[in-house]
Amino acid sequence: MSRLVVVSNRIADPRKTAAGGLAVALGEVLNNSGGLWFGWSGKLVDEPVGTDLPVHKQQAGPVTLATMDLTREDYEAYYVGYSNGVLWPVLHYRLDLADFDAGYIEGYRRVNQTFARKLMELLRPDDIVWVQDYHLIPLAAELRALGCQQRIGFFLHIPLPPPLIFAAIPGHDWLMKGLCSYDLVGFQSRADLDNFTRYIQDEAHAQDLGEGRWRVFNRTLQAGAFPIGIDVKEFESLAAGAESMDMFERMRREYSRRKLLVGVDRLDYSKGLPQRLRAFRELLAKYPESRKSATLIQIASPSREDVSAYTDILHELESLCGSINGNYGELDWMPVRYMHRTVARARLPGLYRASRVALVTPLRDGMNLVAKEYIAAQDPDDPGVLVLSRFAGAAEQLKEALLVNPYDTAGTAEAIHVALEMPLEERQQRHQALLATIRKADVHWWCDSYLHLLGQAEAEESGTPWLRL
Known part of the structure; x- marks a missing residue:
């Protein structure tokens, strides 16, 4: 059975019920596959940008928790500046609150590149990687650039606005190309999915292959709505x-x-x-x-x-x-x-x-x-x-x-x-x-239905067994 690797901005110990239903649901699947959960530790270090910071590992039962610290400058650019100063307002339809001109995008790229480089060292050939949320949109593209062949899925927990609003982001085409580097892109609602498909059709001339599959940027991907639930x-x-x-x-x-x-x-x-x-x-x-x-x-x-x-x-x-x-x-x-x-x-x-x-x-x-x-x-x-x-x-x-x-x-x-x-x-x-x-449609249905579709697509393309839940 393939190992599940979850990547998110922050991680939680799935053994602690205070972590909430999402952490518990992900924890169950990670437990079943002896999985890996990778993300930011939540800690900041006073080191220069570009310092090669180590990955910290700890075991939570059969699950490996792997975290990285961030430099203060990277945190300000990647998390405060670009993720929450640009992407959060625009994806919530608030162009008036976005800070487009502060130059945060380089820090956002840099942290995603660092995460990709460190994660690559931990991956196994048959892993399935599931990336969570807007902080990490370019992660698959960075992993692909390093030679990653593993199946990679992405889930956006917040809205995706209509194409004209998304296109207000400087470098929106780079972001969308990053989204299309995933094998399966999941959204919370049909409205978000429709906004995505309209963008890739209108801006990238995507070819509709039917059943949620698209040919775009010289690769095939699948997209769907997977409304998250609670336990x-x-x-x-x-x-x-x-x-x-x-x-x-x-x-x-x-x-x-x-x-x-x-x-x-x-x-x-x-x-x-x-x-x-x-x-x-x-x-x-x-x-x-x-x-x-x-x-x-x-x-x-x-x-x-x-x-x-x-x-x-x-x-x-x-x-x-x-x-x-x-x-x-x-x-x-x-x-x-x-x-x-x-x-x-x-x-x-x-x-x-x-x-x-x-x-x-x-x-x-x-x-x-x-x-x-x-x-x-x-x-x-x-x-x-x-x-x-x-x-x-x-x-x-x-x-x-x-x-x-x-x-x-x-x-x-x-x-x-x-x-x-x-x-x-x-x-x-x-x-x-x-x-x-x-x-x-509880959180376990959300987890199972998403990973089943991602695993099926892997089986169709590579012939390897997919993650069974």
């Missing part, structure tokens, strides 16, 4: 744990006379947090009966606070929360409970279960697993309602949620009102359908 059983187990139950009981006691709404997000301009708060303010203004009965708990965990765009949104959120509470709050009721910190994962299911409505309203999101976690945490006899942005990748699957346009303040407020007033029978029917969807 539903693992999350249900977490929900039954002591910390989750304690949170649920506390919320139920403290807000016994209220209907709770919940939002759990990283502090990021893609999440639509100011728009969400404005919609909640519109709810209070338009439906006076919601006053003193509806409380929004909004958690916005810290994220990249050294970037000015994040500082701006932090100040905007604090101003909006203060304004709403000042205009509508009473001595015994505050409309918004805003927390700019992280809540322990083991406690979140209890908060989800205590909330009548979840607001998952990003302006653009690759998938958004909070929506799926909220569904998994609900009491099927008395479930809450998911209000979901149509611009989240999850909206393609979760049709029974109340889908909203987060740019439409009045429309989102109306949907929140409908969710708060929805009768029990309708809530149960919607939840039953949503739960069936996330059970069927």
Whole structure:
């Protein structure tokens, strides 16, 4: 059986449940093949650019964890500058926030070249390599340049915008050629896949070979949509744990006379947090009966606070929360409970279960697993309602949620009102359908279906056995 090699910007020890469902799912497949997980260690060293830094190895059961440190200059260029200052905003459709002119691209290339060189030393002839996310788009091209013949797949966890938006990136053709150096490119949604195929057809004159296969840049690749899920059983187990139950009981006691709404997000301009708060303010203004009965708990965990765009949104959120509470709050009721910190994962299911409505309203999101976690945490006899942005990748699957346009303040407020007033029978029917969807397409399905297709393609072209899960 072929060994699986996972490459990502950061790695996690799959034995630790705090690592989350993705790490656990990847860990299972890596365990089965005695696999290798390669990535940045998260550590910075004060060495000159170009210093030949070593690879650190440790065992996590049968899985080898291999990591590299980064120099501070490489970190600033590759991670902060290009990955999060150029690619993140553009791929989330925010050209206005991209810093195109700072010259970060050379650092991005350099780190990908270094990763490729170090990874090549660790590869075996029959390995299958699975690269994760936008930090490492050119990695396959760099590996190919070093003579790598192994099968290499790529999965983009965030959105891919339409061709004209992607083409705004200087060097967009180089990036797309890098994507096409993979054997299988996976996206979160059909919309992202469609944007990819439109680009390679319009810009690179790709030949459609049918069944998701394309001939482009003198090679054949396959592309598909593989919407990522959660480990539903693992999350249900977490929900039954002591910390989750304690949170649920506390919320139920403290807000016994209220209907709770919940939002759990990283502090990021893609999440639509100011728009969400404005919609909640519109709810209070338009439906006076919601006053003193509806409380929004909004958690916005810290994220990249050294970037000015994040500082701006932090100040905007604090101003909006203060304004709403000042205009509508009473001595015994505050409309918004805003927390700019992280809540322990083991406690979140209890908060989800205590909330009548979840607001998952990003302006653009690759998938958004909070929506799926909220569904998994609900009491099927008395479930809450998911209000979901149509611009989240999850909206393609979760049709029974109340889908909203987060740019439409009045429309989102109306949907929140409908969710708060929805009768029990309708809530149960919607939840039953949503739960069936996330059970069927869970994180293990995502992992298995992607690797099965990548392995099949290898068997067709080389005749070697593919990775069996």
